[in-house]
Amino acid sequence: MSEPIRVVVTGAAGNIAYSLLFSIAKGDVFGKDQPIILLLLDITPMLTVLNGVVMELQDCALPLLKEIIATDKLDVAFQDVDVAILVGSMPRREGMERKDLLQANVTIFKSQGAALDMHAKKTVKVLVVGNPANTNCLIAAKFAPSIPKENFSCLTRLDHNRARSQVAMHCGVPATHVKNVIIWGNHSSTQYPDVHHCLVNVSGSDLPCFDAVKNDSWLKGDFITMVQQRGAAVIKARKLSSAMSAAKAICDHMRDIWFGTPEGEFISMGVYSSDNSYKVPDDLIYSFPVQIKDKSWKIVDGLAVSDFSQSKMDATAAELVEERDTALGLVGT
Incomplete structure (x- = not known):
């Protein structure tokens, strides 16, 4: 021991x-x-x-x-x-x-x-x-x-798990067969659940999410809204905020910090922005795709970002800038 x-x-x-x-x-x-x-x-x-x-x-x-x-x-x-x-x-x-x-x-x-x-x-x-x-x-x-x-x-792992689960249910596979979804930005209704780099294992083969789901309008519409508003939906149904799923996400997040992410996979977590990755302003806590090794995270770089994705990533960044500036004004820094 x-x-x-x-x-x-x-x-x-x-x-x-x-x-x-x-x-x-x-x-x-x-x-x-x-x-x-x-x-x-x-x-x-x-x-x-x-x-x-x-x-x-x-x-x-x-x-x-x-x-x-x-x-x-x-x-x-x-x-x-x-x-x-x-x-x-x-x-x-x-x-x-x-x-x-x-x-x-x-x-x-x-x-x-x-x-x-x-x-x-x-x-x-x-x-x-x-x-x-x-x-x-x-x-x-x-x-x-x-x-x-x-x-x-x-914590944006709860949003990450929600996105992963929705894709898995849509494809009729276990959630473990879905990897590399991304939550960009704020843990709020402006967050951007992105599946452009997601892979779904169907019948033993990893397929791009859009090929596995075969419903582009859902992935670019109702899927995004569902993940963004899932917390509110739970409160409406349960009269309490997410607890079991939040606890599971906390465990997933900390376990990955402690033991690292699997080779070739990345997860979502809100981390400090300091190098303008993906055009995100510095000095924010912004959710990125990260890989973790030796208890240290690294933003996954070089992922292709469409105009559709960039506009949503910019919108959630703008909300975070406003929140940050308001909060810093309140503490006098």
């Missing part, structure tokens, strides 16, 4: 964390021989609920789970952490303007970024889940200047 790694999950008394913590603690993310110390952070009014979550984790009798620390204090939660999964955020409430949402969240992620900077290991891998995830991630990174910006990412 190796030394335990310290993993903090924020919003740990919430809906997503309830579906996530068991998978982390039993070894689905960091490996079946990797002991875990779980640090669970939530706001003070949720501590009673959080203690119930701790009791359940204890009652699972998981051999890899060496210690559980439940707290409402940032310095305790982020102390020497190897991994930070930032799930907790202020949700948008009825009648709330987007600027109000940003105002609430920049305060949260400014303080968490500063706490990471002060207390976490400099090698910490930070995944931001709480929405608006891209901009929250950027704020956290800016307030943790001693931690490389490459260590920060935001």
Whole structure:
């Protein structure tokens, strides 16, 4: 057995964390021989609920789970952490303007970024889940200047999995037979689910997605809209936001950071833009196709981009620029 790694999950008394913590603690993310110390952070009014979550984790009798620390204090939660999964955020409430949402969240992620900077290991891998995830991630990174910006990412794997699943169902194949879909841009309704480089394994042969689906109008129309609006559809049906699927996506995302992506495959994650890749402005957290090796991601370069795709990639970038500028104005940077 190796030394335990310290993993903090924020919003740990919430809906997503309830579906996530068991998978982390039993070894689905960091490996079946990797002991875990779980640090669970939530706001003070949720501590009673959080203690119930701790009791359940204890009652699972998981051999890899060496210690559980439940707290409402940032310095305790982020102390020497190897991994930070930032799930907790202020949700948008009825009648709330987007600027109000940003105002609430920049305060949260400014303080968490500063706490990471002060207390976490400099090698910490930070995944931001709480929405608006891209901009929250950027704020956290800016307030943790001693931690490389490459260590920060935001979750667009749920959108990636949604796109992959829709293609698979349309073709009548398992989701594992669909690879290299791309989510470009923001985790919002402007995101661009792109299948121009996607391959679908049909009867043992990898076919370009457009050849496998045989319905170009669907792929360029309803498919895109369905993926963009899937989260809202789940809320409408379930009266709650996605939790099980979000937790699965978090696990997929962190496992790929830890162990790398398969040869020849790429996945989607929101990462720091700094070299004008695909004409994306610098200083954004933007979802790109990436490959991961040795816990480091690299944007897949050289992919052909049609005018149709570029217009959608530019639109979601423009939204992120506006969000970033609003958020930075609110924190005075």
